[in-house]
Amino acid sequence: MNNQNFYRAFEDKFRGSRENIKSRLEVYLPFVLPLKEIYEEFDVLDIGCGRGEWLELMSENGFNATGVDIDDGMLAACKDLGLNAMNKDALFALKELPDESQVVISGFHIAEHLPFDTLLEIVKESKRVLKPAGMLILETPNPANIYVGTNSFYFDPTHTSPIPSELLSFLPEFFGYKRIKVLGLQEGQKENGTATTSIFDVYFNSSPDYAVVAQKEADQNILSLFDNEFAKNYGLSINTLCNRFEESIKIRFDKIAFAARDAKEKAQSAEAKAQSAEAKAQSAEAKAQSAEAKAQSAEAKAQSAEDALNAIYTSRSWKITAPYRILGDFTKNSKQRTVNVLKSVAAKCVKKIENYPRLKGLTSKLISHFPKIKSRFNRFYEIYYVPKYYNDAQFTQTCNLKFFPLTSHGKQIYEEIKKEIAQRNEAV
């Protein structure tokens, strides 16, 4: 394999696919597109143009793009795509150009390959060559990313030394560019919230590349076209990630603290409960014994009550005369205290009658001969007989919300609803 192709193969493996690179470069478009509104001619120069992704993107957007590189393998790729690229030294190419002839000068991943003095010269020459408001773009690996600064920067043996963004951005400042913007690029972690930030993120996921975009002096109203882009923030700094990591550690500690407190409270309450449970257990035992005794006696009583009832209800004469006996007795007696007692007996009587439909028929026939008794009987019947709502078709019509007479406030509301409904019906 030809040595000259090494760099191209390397770039193919580590820098990423053509399409990928091209799409990454689109981040600069907002900085350069307004230049087309200002000038009629828009020549751009890309130094170290490599496979020509930027040249292609610029051409697609109507710029007149020229590239220079000293790697023939790369240049071949550009030629294949019909891009304008030639083998020339970067500084030499710049020096050839007339004053104020270019709108953009760019160098992607070139600065880290050059001796510092050459870089200095390039920034200086660019200032001369750029039209007013023209842009110098220099992109390079970001040594502030711990992985990049300690490791991946050295993947490329032709790299000389990493350039901190503070240094690279000072160059255009020193040579009098109007304004300078540092863009963090290609960070792995997007806005994902604080809760999931890990130490891995801190090491690997701050912006691995950055760019310095420097703009040459021009009229204020021209410069203002670019204000938006210069105002925005780009990238994810390692400081932000450290803060997020701290935050997420803090949340985790809080959770543990809560849990610990919770556990302590529970232990205390558990102890208290254990004591009370012991006491309850003792009382429960006592209750269980008494319950057993009661159950036995209740069973005995139930049996004897059933026997007694059967004896009574099978006696026909008792059936017919019972209401007389009880209600008759009741009507004779006028003393309130006795009345109260008898009322309850009457209530029982009503219930009994209700449970024996045949008996009900007989008694009602009989008492119809005695109107006074009958009216009394009916009144008590209404009071003490509670209909069973829950077990039949009446269910829908009746309610478990018992209906009571309305309060005066309620009556008034009732009348108002009726009135409104009547009015509405009339209107229809």
Add this chain to the structure above:
Amino acid sequence: MRIVIDLQGAQTDSRFRGIGRYSLAIARAIAANKAHHEVLIVLNASFPETIELIRKEFADFLPYENIRVFDSLYPTRESQPGNEWRRSAAAKIREAFINDLNPDVLYVTSFFEGFIDDAVITLGSSQHSYPIVVTLYDLIPLLNPTKYLTNKGYKNFYLAKIKEFTKADGFFAISEHSAAEAVRHLGIKIEKITNISGASDNIFKINKDNDTNILKHLGINKPYVLYSGGGDERKNLLRLVQSFAGLSAQIMDQFMLVLAGYILEDEKKKLLKEAAISKLPLDKIVFTEYLPEEDLAFLYNNCTLFVLPSWHEGFGLPALEAIRCGAPVIASNTSSLPEVVCTEETLFDPFNTEDITQKMESLLSNESFRNEIAKKQYNHSLIFSWDNSARTAINFFERIFEKSDNSTSASSISNLISDIASIDGNFNDLDLKFAAKAISTNHPSVRKKQLFVDISELIQTDARTGVQRVTRSILSELTLNPPKDYEVVPVYGKIEETGYMYAAPLTNNANRRCSNNDSEIIEFKIGDIFLGLDLQHHVTRCQNDFLKFMYQMGVKIYFVVYDLIPILLPHCYPAKHSVDIIHTQWLSVVSQFNGAVCISKSVSDELSNWLTKNIPDRLDFFDISWFHLGADINNSLPSLGIPDDSIQVMNAIEDRITFLMVGTVEPRKGHKIVLDAFELIWNSALNANLVIIGKKGWMVDDLCVRMRKHRENRKRLFWLEGISDEYLEKVYAASSCLIAASEGEGFGLPLIEAAQKKIPIIARDIPVFREVAGKHAYYFSATTGEELAESIKEWMTLYNEGRHPKSDDMPWLTWKESTKQLLKAIGIESEGSGSDNE
């Protein structure tokens, strides 16, 4: 910030399931963690049996008045055709009720209620100005319609509910997974939803009790692998059975599979069939049916391994419960389960039985691995606590409250009436009446707190017994010096009509509402107090429904209990009057409410005993306290009149030492034993009078004949029936000693009367006399005339030497002090009138 929580989800049938329990737990935790916020709970009166229990759940965290119940219409359930009008009306009624509470945020714990029950939950019209937050448990029916939305009626209900649901202002999810589902399937914006997670009940904890009886009872006879939950398809039990059947022979031999929970019969059949196909012996599977939580906790604690193979859960509570009980858990790696079961090595693909088998086998064959997993899972589970969930919820409320424009738009009753009048659909007159009742109950026109005082007997018949004297005295004290913040409202009920009514003014100086209110039903509201002061057994029983309704709506209801004598001493009454039955029934009605105020500590002890023995369930709810009656009768009008024969009587009384008995002549009062004793005394050398004052009562015919025909009658034995107060004064003044021989009393006013007249007392040794008279009386515990005669002789010896207990310094209360005690017992602190006399 005022947080209003609609807690109908804890009232419907859901209360027996996870959602209801979750609703209650999160609402409780919010109340417990409310800090400076105010929390109100809204309940629906259509579920009367749930209200008291829920109130109790919040008793430690919220004031009684913060549980607000709205009266609704019934029935409104959507599964039943014909409820449309009522449902719409009920929705408006609920919204108006909540608007009236003026919430800063409304939280609905369970939105999908109202299909088979009568809950009414809507987001309402745009009228409300406060944000509404709802909880999403899961979207299982929406995502599995062919399995869970087969009933057409339910499908329509559910889909309409889903549509409305998404319009809420904020959402709580119970897991990260359910939050993600809401975002993905309902298009809910991510910033509107937060995961507040869930927690398990405290009953689920590590408890190494070894009560093998429970296991034996359930048919579990070897170490077991446990599952708990339902049996519907997503629970994936068929694969669980298959996987269990796939265990190696060596492991299989040691374990059985226990499926705990409510699994339907045909689901069971399918599982057993599957077991047969998989060649799994049928005695390897045990179904436990639905278990109470304590038993379930026991099963978790004692299982070797817990498996939750469900492929879709909203949270996965059974897994958390098992982990909290110290069990190692393996579960499916889908939906929310990985959030609860944190250990990756115990998650399996629920559709891959080999994977399930392999995970089971790896744990069952390695005890130290199980312990390690259980420990890890337990530690992780500590992040699930109701307090954490509540704090997250409250933070969310704070955030959403800041964002909302809190312009209050007070809704008026007239708007509500118009809204209801404009509802289309079929209704009848009764529906309108119920609507009017609900509106008037939910939006009372009376603002001031009311103290309803029941004077049913006094106003209607006035039996003029001791009870009515008490009623009259306390009512008069209350009307003259009403407690601060309360309006005193005398009311009465009838036997034949439901509802208490305003009573006409009793005295001219009473400051009462105008009389055209009489025979109108009382208007009550939360914060009011009902005091059953008068004793009218039948009225109270007939007003049971009305009292219950008041109680549910938040009126506190207390009854004064005068005694339990009819129950404790039934032999003192004619059997045919069944007073014991009537009194028992009365107490059963009374004990459904907030409490009883007894007229002495002795009665309160008796009532506590009675309740413990007969209705122990009420002990936790029913508050029993006591007060003492007043004894300053100066303000009541004494009756006048001295009969002609009084001179002869008074002469005899003044001739020798006179013992006095005051009170109706009835078996309980002990006249017989006293007469027996005096016959012996008269036969001895002692010379003494016995004067009995009181009307003839019941069951004393023989005794009365004996007294009238007694050889000492009108010599040394005097029975004065129905004498005036004026005459009584004179007799008292001439007497030397009061004998109180009663076997049972509620209080013992005659003792105080004697003390006021500085007359010494001989009293039967019963608790209430000890309570009233203390060291200021001489006590006897005789059961025969001979023994009593001895006691009286002993007293006379002391008396002659001046060493008998004196009653002069016996303490007693005025009606003012008595009323103050009574008010305190029902939670009304009268303002500092300082210490009056003793």
